[in-house]
Amino acid sequence: MFDWFVSTLRSYPEIALFLSLGIGYYVGGFSYKGFSLGAVTSTLIAAVIIGQLGITISPNVKSTFFLMFLFAVGYGVGPQFVRGIAKDGAPQALFAVVVTVFCLLTAWIAARVAGYHPGYAAGLYAGSQTISASMGLATDAINRLGLSPEQTKEWLDAMPVAYAVTYIFGTVGSAIVLALLGPKLLGIDLVKACKDYEARLGGGKELGGPGSVWRRFELRAYRLRSGARVAGMRAVEAEALVPDARVFVERIRRNGVIEDAKADTILQEGDIVAIAGPREILVNVIEPNADEVEDPELLDVKAEGVDIYVTSKAVDGKTLSEMAQLPSARGVFLRKIVRGATAVSIPILPDTIIHRGDILTVVGRTQDIAAAAKVIGHPDRPSDVADVAFIGGAITLGALIGALVFKVGGVPLTLSTAGGALISGLVFGWLRSVRPLFGRIPSSTVWFMNSVGLNIFIAVVGISAGPGFVKGLQTQGVGLFIWGIVATSVPLILGMFVGKYVFRFDPAILFGCCAGARTTTAALGMICETAKSQVPALGYTVTYAVGNTLLTIWGMVIIILMT
Known part of the structure; x- marks a missing residue:
């Protein structure tokens, strides 16, 4: 044998x-x-x-x-x-x-x-x-x-x-x-x-990730109370009331009709709004001032996670805090930065500088991802070919x-x-x-x-x-x-x-x-x-x-x- x-x-x-x-x-x-x-x-x-x-x-x-x-x-x-x-x-x-x-x-x-x-x-x-x-x-x-x-x-x-x-x-x-x-x-x-x-760059400890049921970003539905402070405000103005975090009004149910929210959408009393943002902000800031409701249809937002190759000279050399101020960044959350031959994960800090050739993993509504990709670079959707x-x-x-x-x-x-x-x-x-x-x-x-x-x-x-x-x-x-x-x-x-x-x-x-x-x-x-x-x-x-x-x-x- x-x-x-x-x-x-x-x-x-x-x-x-x-x-x-x-x-x-x-x-x-x-x-x-x-x-x-x-x-x-x-x-x-x-x-x-x-x-x-x-x-x-x-x-x-x-x-x-x-x-x-x-x-x-x-x-x-x-x-x-x-x-x-x-x-x-x-x-x-x-x-x-x-x-x-x-x-x-x-x-x-x-x-x-x-x-x-x-x-x-x-x-x-x-x-x-x-x-x-x-x-x-x-x-x-x-x-x-x-x-x-x-x-x-x-x-x-x-x-x-x-x-x-x-x-x-x-x-x-x-x-x-x-x-x-x-x-x-x-x-x-x-x-x-x-x-x-990390302290010099304004960073902190990052929790969550693979293997954890905790998620940093969530989407929740809230009903605007009578006399709510944000009633009559544009969505972008309401979002600015939380200056230290990224929160966005994604969708609105008004009189039983659901519509996607834009920056200029006017909020009204009785609206049910779907708000995306960091979990601690939704729990500690938004929830005490609004009534959270269960609305699966409203929260059924078409979203995606996409890798974007940074190719634009306009963002090359900019910090993440500078990029966050761009209009096209509204509604987009950054989950990961990959750099180099071995796909090294770069810390997400306010002063982290983005370079051409970096790969940014972002999540958000499909239309928001498309808008951000036009400014940042080329979206690279998964493919086996x-x-x-x-x-x-x-x-x-x-x-x-x-x-x-x-x-x-x-x-x-x-x-x-x-x-x-x-x-x-x-x-x-x-x-x-x-x-x-x-x-x-x-x-x-x-x-x-x-x-x-x-x-x-x-x-x-x-x-x-x-x-x-x-x-x-x-x-x-x-x-x-x-x-x-x-x-x-x-x-x-x-x-x-x-x-x-x-x-x-x-x-x-x-x-x-x-x-x-x-x-x-x-x-x-x-x-x-x-x-x-x-x-x-x-x-x-x-x-x-x-x-x-x-x-x-x-x-x-x-x-x-x-x-």
């Missing part, structure tokens, strides 16, 4: 590929006290074990899915990358450059001191910095060196060994260094720093440009097809954010291209390198792990001090900036948990966009430095 199984995998290597993915995602889904190997590391380990059976997979499979993965990465970070380079994110973008240089140099020096060849160096770098994508560019660089097939294979087989050994501390170690060790080294009370930051023609064309264009080779002083320089796909994703991702009329890729599709694309690449690498993995781990394992600790910790510690004393970032966002520059989402989660606040995420997006791009490219650079 086992012989049949092995023979089948050798004859149909695609089965081995999907087996690696299945095991990898299953094992990667387990966690212990917040720590998990993750899908990438689990898939690599599973593939290496399966690779012991001597399975051969065409390298074209690896290249195809890697191009898909890199394009998805660029597509996701494009808006924040361009904004970070061109506008007010310049200090954070520059900081990310500095941190990524620390990451490259530390790994390079460690590899030199340890006496590793370029294959181990690239794996040490990729694992310690948890930047799996860099191995693709490192692979391209090694293949272009013109080495003998035996030496090329030796270096390529060593790469996943070093990656697997150093990745574990690269993940959990970065979270410990930034979230636990960092605040103590710099003498920062992270919880207090975040509270102070991806623009595959755009995906194929964009990857093709990027790969063709990347395939061009230029010689400078006799030295061939090229982005490679992988680098071209990444740049293409950056450009088209940014264009999509400012002109979202083409190139729609649903978030589920982006996830598939990003996660599955990378893991198929990793599975092919692991299966191909499987036979040489055990031997390499036995001879280099302990040393690699120790050098991995050094390569992970030193750049982060240096980055924290540079961020505080050179760039002078606010302590509340400093560690978020460091996590973004090192593209370690696990660390950001622990930082926010330690801070008991989402404020550190404000420093994550721009630095992540720059860091993710440069750390990937450094995979090629470290091969150049080592040869």
Whole structure:
């Protein structure tokens, strides 16, 4: 039975590929006290074990899915990358450059001191910095060196060994260094720093959300009493009587007839009005001055929740408090702000600044949402359909440009097809954010291209390198792990001090900036948990966009430095 199984995998290597993915995602889904190997590391380990059976997979499979993965990465970070380079994110973008240089140099020096060849160096770098994508560019660089097939294979087989050994501390170690060790080294009370930051921006604690039956915004019906203060007022004037909150008259039942309320609608005694607003305002302010009634028909308001891509120059750079004063904002409530490659939730505070490329999740009546969308940007209603023609064309264009080779002083320089796909994703991702009329890729599709694309690449690498993995781990394992600790910790510690004393970032966002520059989402989660606040995420997006791009490219650079 086992012989049949092995023979089948050798004859149909695609089965081995999907087996690696299945095991990898299953094992990667387990966690212990917040720590998990993750899908990438689990898939690599599973593939290496399966690779012991001597399975051969065409390298074209690896290249195809890697191009898909890199394009998805660029597509996701494009808006924040361009904004970070061109506008007010310049200090954070520059900081990310500095941190990524620390990451490259530390790994390079460690590899030199340890006496590793370029294959181990690239794996040490990729694992310690948890930047799996860099191995693709490192692979391209090694293949272009013109080495003998035996030496090329030796270096390529060593790469996943070093990656697997150093990745574990690269993940959990970065979270410990930034979230636990960092605040103590710099003498920062992270919880207090975040509270102070929120206080300066006029923020408070946000309750409710998924999993809670409490809702911040509600719709209730009230009958206007005889002699009611608001009788004779326009709806917008009545709403202004509650200056510290957003409340809106949505509908009115008058003489048994229901009609939608507009800003100029005159309220009359005996009207039953449907009022939307924060729950505490409806309960504590409205209810004592009006009689709440049950009117299901009146409260049956056609509403929707829509993601709006911010594309308008008119609102770019405005604070939420400024946007709330716009006439088109009447009747619209903001539930969520998403920014950046990893969909980081930005705190909703009065002084939170909105940028082009942000995604605002708003709720309200359909007509109010339509009016707001005209001013803010482009409404992106849910759809499962991806623009595959755009995906194929964009990857093709990027790969063709990347395939061009230029010689400078006799030295061939090229982005490679992988680098071209990444740049293409950056450009088209940014264009999509400012002109979202083409190139729609649903978030589920982006996830598939990003996660599955990378893991198929990793599975092919692991299966191909499987036979040489055990031997390499036995001879280099302990040393690699120790050098991995050094390569992970030193750049982060240096980055924290540079961020505080050179760039002078606010302590509340400093560690978020460091996590973004090192593209370690696990660390950001622990930082926010330690801070008991989402404020550190404000420093994550721009630095992540720059860091993710440069750390990937450094995979090629470290091969150049080592040869």
